[in-house]
Amino acid sequence: MERRTACERGWITLTGRLAIVAEREWRVPPAQVAVKWAAALAVAALAALSAGDRQFLLLAGAAALGLAALALRDVLAPVRVAATRTRHR
Numbered sequence: 001m002e003r004r005t006a007c008e009r010g011w012i013t014l015t016g017r018l019a020i021v022a023e024r025e026w027r028v029p030p031a032q033v034a035v036k037w038a039a040a041l042a043v044a045a046l047a048a049l050s051a052g053d054r055q056f057l058l059l060a061g062a063a064a065l066g067l068a069a070l071a072l073r074d075v076l077a078p079v080r081v082a083a084t085r086t087r088h089r
Contacts, residue, residue, distance in 0.1 A: 025082040028074045036074065040067035 047060035 023082070023084050025079050027078045028080060033071055033074045033078075036067055036071035040064050040071055043067060 041064075043060055044064040047057050047064055050056045050060065
């Protein structure tokens, strides 16, 4: 029968052999997320100020939506890479 026990960073499975678990994850820095939101707001403000030029309004609106989508992705899924290494002795 397999037993599981909690450790600091996850779960270790005990099957009669010693298991060493190492977990690492790399997240998006909060400052980078703030810069993306600020850039999206700045480009949206430029789009709003240039309502007379339809071409610029379309391009700036698309850029603002793209920047906002990138910033939202960083908020919803902040972990970019995660790795787990298990070694049995």
